[in-house]
Amino acid sequence: MATRLRISDIEIDVVRKDIKNVHLSVYPPEGRVRISAPSHMSAETIRLFAIAKLDWIRREQSKLRIQPRETARTYENRESHYLWGERLLLTVSERDAAPRVEIKPGHMRLSVRPGSDLDRRAAVVDAFYRAAVKAAVPPLLARWEPRLDVSCAGFYVQRMKTKWGSCNPKARTIRLNTELAKKPPVCLEYIVVHELMHLLEPTHNPRFRVLMDHHFPQWRQHRDTLNALPVRQEDWEY
Secondary structure (H helix, E strand, O other): OEEEEEEOOEEEEEEEEOOOOOEEEEEOOOOEEEEEEEOOOOHHHHHHHHHHOHHHHHHHHHHHHHOOEOOOOOOOOOOEEEEOOEEEEEEEEEOOOOOEEEEEOOEEEEEEOOOOOHHHHHHHHHHHHHHHHHHHHHHHHHHHHHHHOOOOOEEEEEOOOOOOEEEEOOOOEEEEEHHHHHOOHHHHHHHHHHHHHOOOOOOOOHHHHHHHHHHOOOHHHHHHHHHHOOEOOOOOOO
16 A cells, blocks of 8 residues: 655655565655555654654755766767776677677677667667676675675576665575666675675664675775766656
8 A cells, every 4th residue: 555645845655565674765866755664554653764764865865866867878889888887989780690799999889680770779788788797796696605604596687777786585586787787897796795785684774784894894985986877867667
Protein backbone atom coordinates (compact mmCIF):
# COMPACT_ATOMS: atom_id res chain seq x y z
CA MET A 1 0.00 0.00 0.00
CA ALA A 2 1.41 3.39 -1.01
CA THR A 3 0.60 6.74 0.57
CA ARG A 4 2.11 10.21 0.39
CA LEU A 5 3.51 12.19 3.29
CA ARG A 6 4.42 15.88 3.26
CA ILE A 7 7.01 17.22 5.70
CA SER A 8 7.76 20.93 5.31
CA ASP A 9 8.42 21.41 1.57
CA ILE A 10 9.25 17.76 0.88
CA GLU A 11 6.82 15.15 -0.42
CA ILE A 12 7.57 11.55 0.46
CA ASP A 13 6.09 8.40 -1.01
CA VAL A 14 5.51 5.82 1.71
CA VAL A 15 5.31 2.16 0.73
CA ARG A 16 4.44 -0.47 3.32
CA LYS A 17 6.05 -3.87 2.86
CA ASP A 18 6.61 -7.13 4.66
CA ILE A 19 10.05 -6.01 5.88
CA LYS A 20 11.70 -5.66 9.28
CA ASN A 21 13.35 -2.25 8.99
CA VAL A 22 12.46 1.12 7.53
CA HIS A 23 14.41 2.24 4.44
CA LEU A 24 14.79 5.77 3.11
CA SER A 25 15.80 6.46 -0.51
CA VAL A 26 16.35 9.63 -2.54
CA TYR A 27 16.18 9.01 -6.29
CA PRO A 28 17.71 10.86 -9.24
CA PRO A 29 17.42 13.04 -11.11
CA GLU A 30 15.33 15.47 -9.06
CA GLY A 31 15.55 13.82 -5.66
CA ARG A 32 12.20 12.09 -5.25
CA VAL A 33 11.92 10.56 -1.80
CA ARG A 34 10.53 7.19 -0.79
CA ILE A 35 10.25 5.46 2.55
CA SER A 36 9.74 1.70 2.62
CA ALA A 37 8.30 0.81 6.00
CA PRO A 38 7.22 -2.38 7.75
CA SER A 39 3.51 -3.02 7.38
CA HIS A 40 2.94 -2.76 11.12
CA MET A 41 4.69 0.62 11.56
CA SER A 42 2.36 3.45 12.53
CA ALA A 43 1.94 6.58 10.45
CA GLU A 44 3.17 8.72 13.34
CA THR A 45 6.37 6.67 13.70
CA ILE A 46 7.03 7.05 9.98
CA ARG A 47 6.40 10.80 10.18
CA LEU A 48 8.84 11.22 13.09
CA PHE A 49 11.44 9.16 11.21
CA ALA A 50 11.06 11.42 8.16
CA ILE A 51 11.38 14.58 10.27
CA ALA A 52 14.59 13.26 11.80
CA LYS A 53 16.01 12.66 8.32
CA LEU A 54 15.04 16.01 6.72
CA ASP A 55 18.55 17.46 6.74
CA TRP A 56 19.96 14.30 5.16
CA ILE A 57 17.21 14.28 2.52
CA ARG A 58 17.93 17.88 1.55
CA ARG A 59 21.67 17.20 1.27
CA GLU A 60 21.06 14.19 -0.97
CA GLN A 61 18.61 16.14 -3.14
CA SER A 62 21.11 18.96 -3.55
CA LYS A 63 23.84 16.56 -4.65
CA LEU A 64 21.57 14.88 -7.19
CA ARG A 65 20.34 18.13 -8.70
CA ILE A 66 23.83 19.44 -9.41
CA GLN A 67 25.23 16.14 -10.71
CA PRO A 68 26.16 16.53 -14.38
CA ARG A 69 24.31 14.53 -17.02
CA GLU A 70 25.69 12.99 -20.15
CA THR A 71 24.32 14.42 -23.36
CA ALA A 72 22.01 12.04 -25.19
CA ARG A 73 24.06 9.74 -27.43
CA THR A 74 23.33 9.45 -31.17
CA TYR A 75 26.07 6.88 -31.97
CA GLU A 76 27.54 8.86 -34.83
CA ASN A 77 31.18 9.31 -35.87
CA ARG A 78 33.44 11.30 -33.51
CA GLU A 79 30.99 11.16 -30.63
CA SER A 80 32.64 10.83 -27.21
CA HIS A 81 32.21 7.60 -25.26
CA TYR A 82 34.00 6.32 -22.16
CA LEU A 83 35.54 3.06 -21.02
CA TRP A 84 37.01 2.74 -17.51
CA GLY A 85 37.20 6.51 -17.25
CA GLU A 86 39.04 7.02 -20.56
CA ARG A 87 37.49 9.19 -23.27
CA LEU A 88 37.16 7.47 -26.64
CA LEU A 89 36.10 8.84 -30.03
CA LEU A 90 33.50 6.71 -31.77
CA THR A 91 33.93 5.44 -35.33
CA VAL A 92 30.88 3.75 -36.90
CA SER A 93 31.05 1.40 -39.87
CA GLU A 94 28.31 -0.61 -41.54
CA ARG A 95 29.00 -4.10 -42.80
CA ASP A 96 27.07 -7.31 -43.35
CA ALA A 97 28.53 -9.12 -40.36
CA ALA A 98 27.81 -9.64 -36.68
CA PRO A 99 27.79 -6.29 -34.82
CA ARG A 100 30.78 -5.68 -32.58
CA VAL A 101 32.75 -3.08 -30.66
CA GLU A 102 36.52 -2.83 -30.82
CA ILE A 103 38.73 -0.65 -28.66
CA LYS A 104 41.87 0.97 -30.03
CA PRO A 105 43.96 3.63 -28.27
CA GLY A 106 41.67 6.64 -27.94
CA HIS A 107 38.98 5.11 -30.15
CA MET A 108 35.87 2.95 -29.98
CA ARG A 109 35.01 1.25 -33.26
CA LEU A 110 31.37 0.22 -33.66
CA SER A 111 30.48 -2.12 -36.52
CA VAL A 112 26.78 -2.62 -37.27
CA ARG A 113 24.73 -4.06 -40.10
CA PRO A 114 23.60 -1.64 -42.81
CA GLY A 115 20.55 0.36 -41.83
CA SER A 116 20.93 -0.20 -38.07
CA ASP A 117 19.05 2.54 -36.24
CA LEU A 118 19.99 4.37 -33.05
CA ASP A 119 18.33 1.79 -30.79
CA ARG A 120 20.24 -1.07 -32.41
CA ARG A 121 23.54 0.79 -32.19
CA ALA A 122 22.88 1.60 -28.54
CA ALA A 123 22.08 -2.05 -27.81
CA VAL A 124 25.39 -3.20 -29.27
CA VAL A 125 27.36 -0.69 -27.19
CA ASP A 126 25.37 -1.53 -24.04
CA ALA A 127 26.11 -5.23 -24.56
CA PHE A 128 29.81 -4.39 -24.86
CA TYR A 129 29.73 -2.46 -21.58
CA ARG A 130 27.88 -5.29 -19.85
CA ALA A 131 30.49 -7.79 -21.01
CA ALA A 132 33.27 -5.48 -19.81
CA VAL A 133 31.82 -5.36 -16.31
CA LYS A 134 31.21 -9.12 -16.26
CA ALA A 135 34.87 -9.72 -17.14
CA ALA A 136 36.16 -7.27 -14.53
CA VAL A 137 34.17 -8.57 -11.55
CA PRO A 138 35.59 -12.10 -10.94
CA PRO A 139 39.12 -10.83 -10.10
CA LEU A 140 37.58 -8.36 -7.67
CA LEU A 141 35.55 -11.10 -6.00
CA ALA A 142 38.66 -13.27 -5.77
CA ARG A 143 40.46 -10.41 -4.04
CA TRP A 144 37.72 -9.26 -1.67
CA GLU A 145 35.80 -12.38 -0.65
CA PRO A 146 38.72 -13.77 1.41
CA ARG A 147 39.49 -10.33 2.86
CA LEU A 148 35.92 -9.94 4.09
CA ASP A 149 35.47 -13.64 4.83
CA VAL A 150 32.30 -13.79 2.74
CA SER A 151 31.15 -15.94 -0.14
CA CYS A 152 29.09 -14.46 -2.97
CA ALA A 153 26.83 -17.05 -4.59
CA GLY A 154 26.69 -15.12 -7.85
CA PHE A 155 26.60 -11.71 -9.50
CA TYR A 156 24.50 -10.13 -12.23
CA VAL A 157 25.23 -7.18 -14.49
CA GLN A 158 22.34 -5.17 -15.86
CA ARG A 159 21.23 -1.68 -16.74
CA MET A 160 19.96 -0.11 -13.52
CA LYS A 161 18.19 3.24 -13.53
CA THR A 162 18.54 4.34 -9.91
CA LYS A 163 21.40 2.35 -8.35
CA TRP A 164 25.03 1.51 -9.00
CA GLY A 165 24.55 -1.86 -7.34
CA SER A 166 22.42 -3.92 -4.99
CA CYS A 167 22.74 -6.95 -2.77
CA ASN A 168 20.39 -9.78 -1.84
CA PRO A 169 21.82 -11.00 1.48
CA LYS A 170 19.42 -13.93 1.67
CA ALA A 171 20.40 -15.28 -1.77
CA ARG A 172 23.98 -13.99 -1.27
CA THR A 173 24.01 -12.40 -4.72
CA ILE A 174 24.90 -8.94 -5.95
CA ARG A 175 23.80 -6.88 -8.96
CA LEU A 176 25.94 -4.28 -10.70
CA ASN A 177 25.08 -1.48 -13.09
CA THR A 178 26.34 -1.80 -16.65
CA GLU A 179 27.20 1.92 -16.55
CA LEU A 180 30.11 1.19 -14.20
CA ALA A 181 32.15 0.21 -17.27
CA LYS A 182 32.32 3.90 -18.15
CA LYS A 183 33.79 4.94 -14.81
CA PRO A 184 37.35 4.62 -13.46
CA PRO A 185 38.08 1.02 -12.36
CA VAL A 186 38.24 1.98 -8.68
CA CYS A 187 34.55 2.95 -8.86
CA LEU A 188 33.60 -0.61 -9.78
CA GLU A 189 35.83 -1.93 -7.00
CA TYR A 190 34.14 0.38 -4.50
CA ILE A 191 30.67 -0.82 -5.52
CA VAL A 192 31.71 -4.49 -5.40
CA VAL A 193 33.14 -4.03 -1.88
CA HIS A 194 30.05 -2.06 -0.82
CA GLU A 195 27.67 -4.79 -1.97
CA LEU A 196 29.80 -7.62 -0.55
CA MET A 197 29.80 -5.79 2.77
CA HIS A 198 26.02 -6.11 2.82
CA LEU A 199 26.55 -9.86 3.24
CA LEU A 200 27.96 -8.94 6.65
CA GLU A 201 25.61 -6.06 7.40
CA PRO A 202 22.44 -5.71 5.28
CA THR A 203 21.73 -2.06 6.19
CA HIS A 204 23.68 1.19 6.06
CA ASN A 205 23.85 1.45 9.82
CA PRO A 206 26.89 2.54 11.90
CA ARG A 207 28.24 -1.02 11.89
CA PHE A 208 28.26 -1.00 8.09
CA ARG A 209 30.27 2.22 8.03
CA VAL A 210 32.72 0.88 10.61
CA LEU A 211 33.28 -2.23 8.51
CA MET A 212 33.83 -0.13 5.38
CA ASP A 213 36.27 2.11 7.24
CA HIS A 214 38.21 -0.91 8.46
CA HIS A 215 38.41 -2.87 5.22
CA PHE A 216 38.30 -0.10 2.58
CA PRO A 217 39.35 3.18 4.25
CA GLN A 218 39.16 5.25 1.05
CA TRP A 219 35.56 4.29 0.34
CA ARG A 220 34.14 7.78 0.92
CA GLN A 221 36.63 9.28 -1.52
CA HIS A 222 35.73 6.73 -4.19
CA ARG A 223 32.01 7.19 -3.52
CA ASP A 224 32.39 10.95 -4.00
CA THR A 225 34.37 10.41 -7.20
CA LEU A 226 31.63 8.20 -8.61
CA ASN A 227 28.87 10.56 -7.59
CA ALA A 228 30.66 13.55 -9.16
CA LEU A 229 30.89 11.93 -12.60
CA PRO A 230 28.22 12.51 -15.26
CA VAL A 231 25.39 9.99 -15.26
CA ARG A 232 23.44 8.69 -18.21
CA GLN A 233 20.41 10.59 -19.42
CA GLU A 234 17.42 8.52 -18.35
CA ASP A 235 13.73 8.75 -17.75
CA TRP A 236 14.45 7.78 -14.16
CA GLU A 237 11.85 5.59 -12.48
CA TYR A 238 11.51 3.60 -9.30
